Amino acid sequence: MNKILPLLFAALFAGCTTIGPDHQRPAFDLPQDYRAADGWKPAEPADHLPRGDWWRAYGDPVLDDLIARADSANQDLRVALGNYRQARAAAQQARAGFLPEVGLSASAQRSRSAAIQGRSANQSNTTQLGLDASWEADLWGRIGREVEAAGAELQGSAADLASVRLSLQAELVQNYFQLRAADSQRALYARTVAAYEKALEVARNRVAAGVATRGDEASALAQLRAAQAQAVDLDLTRTQLANAIAVLVGEPASSFSLAEADWQGAPPATPVGLPSTLLERRPDIAAAERRVAAANARIGVAQAAWFPSLTLNASTGYAGNNFAQWFNASNLVWSFGLSLAQAVYDGGRRDAQIESARGAHDVTVAQYRQTVLGALQEVEDNLSALRLLADEAALREQALAAAREAETLALNRYRAGTASYTEVVTAQTAALDNERSLMQLRGRQFSASALLNKAVGGGWDPSAVAGTAGGPSAENTR
Numbered sequence: 094m095n096k097i098l099p100l101l102f103a104a105l106f107a108g109c110t111t112i113g114p115d116h117q118r119p120a121f122d123l124p125q126d127y128r129a130a131d132g133w134k135p136a137e138p139a140d141h142l143p144r145g146d147w148w149r150a151y152g153d154p155v156l157d158d159l160i161a162r163a164d165s166a167n168q169d170l171r172v173a174l175g176n177y178r179q180a181r182a183a184a185q186q187a188r189a190g191f192l193p194e195v196g197l198s199a200s201a202q203r204s205r206s207a208a209i210q211g212r213s214a215n216q217s218n219t220t221q222l223g224l225d226a227s228w229e230a231d232l233w234g235r236i237g238r239e240v241e242a243a244g245a246e247l248q249g250s251a252a253d254l255a256s257v258r259l260s261l262q263a264e265l266v267q268n269y270f271q272l273r274a275a276d277s278q279r280a281l282y283a284r285t286v287a288a289y290e291k292a293l294e295v296a297r298n299r300v301a302a303g304v305a306t307r308g309d310e311a312s313a314l315a316q317l318r319a320a321q322a323q324a325v326d327l328d329l330t331r332t333q334l335a336n337a338i339a340v341l342v343g344e345p346a347s348s349f350s351l352a353e354a355d356w357q358g359a360p361p362a363t364p365v366g367l368p369s370t371l372l373e374r375r376p377d378i379a380a381a382e383r384r385v386a387a388a389n390a391r392i393g394v395a396q397a398a399w400f401p402s403l404t405l406n407a408s409t410g411y412a413g414n415n416f417a418q419w420f421n422a423s424n425l426v427w428s429f430g431l432s433l434a435q436a437v438y439d440g441g442r443r444d445a446q447i448e449s450a451r452g453a454h455d456v457t458v459a460q461y462r463q464t465v466l467g468a469l470q471e472v473e474d475n476l477s478a479l480r481l482l483a484d485e486a487a488l489r490e491q492a493l494a495a496a497r498e499a500e501t502l503a504l505n506r507y508r509a510g511t512a513s514y515t516e517v518v519t520a521q522t523a524a525l526d527n528e529r530s531l532m533q534l535r536g537r538q539f540s541a542s543a544l545l546n547k548a549v550g551g552g553w554d555p556s557a558v559a560g561t562a563g564g565p566s567a568e569n570t571r
Contacts, residue, residue, distance in 0.1 A: 252376040
């Protein structure tokens, strides 16, 4: 027996193999560059690359504080963190399959036999203390594939957590600058209402002097009321944006407040030749690729069901009539054995499980490719948006300057009695529309900037990403 056991264990470990295909990242035909920018290359998942505090490029301490509050209290982020903890526990559970199960048992029993055919009844005591162990040899790599799948799911869950955090940051940045754009428009309407009140006063004075008609006064009053109504509408917009920010930072909308600020400025410039290695850091791409690996490993788990399972069982302990006899050598009991099990007929269940696993793998491959396509679209959209919005902003500024000049000239002519008030209203409306459009456009520029940061995986720092194009892939660093 002492010679057989080592040979048996050597045979077991020498015979272990791994069933199922090894994971390979799905092939994907990527463009050599983007239409909207030069200096890009085909991207591969590399979510290990640094992201950093990309929102600090906007230089707004209020925004920095909101991001910190969201990171600690946002409920969607806590959901993702809970999912990650579950995935980590599942990976630990899968790794436990490599180890034996050991159990300890103790029992005490008193029994009495019946008196039969003149024999007196007997009473007896039985006590036992036992140690049991069982271990399944991973001959075909089923447990290894389960560990591989759980590990890939854990990495995917970690990437999901990073993706939720990145999406939260981008959404918060968008809402914040949309709120600041609303603040600027409210300030604009406050100035406009004050100017229209003065214009109404001028019209009334001219009517009183007999040099203007009541129509001029009515036009001035209608224009004033319309501006006041627009200001109220902006109050609603700001309130809704503030409520949305409150939810993102994990606070009740009723107790959240954000001081008003007359905001001006433009988003940080996008570097020329923004490197495509930034796109490789996108956590959603990494998560999709990891789930392909998990689905691939489950094919091996399903295929291993076609092969027999070998389990080693061992037990030892003491048994006797009372506790005092437990540790006598004569009361020592032990057993050791092997069991081999193999399903012979299952009506096609195992074939169906293998086909299901292959179908699930095909699903994850398609989802991975769709994620990459979506990432490419987001980069294209927002690079194009920033470029075209910058061109539009330049034209809007020229239009605003011309509209302001026309407004000044119309007011001067009206005061001199050489123009009707209709010309004044037309000029003032054009100036107001152009200025508000420019402010709205600034908000759109900041939104596109935030979305571009999200699209490339979280901002850009040339010093941080320099030389990473030939670095290790996401798969090799796990």
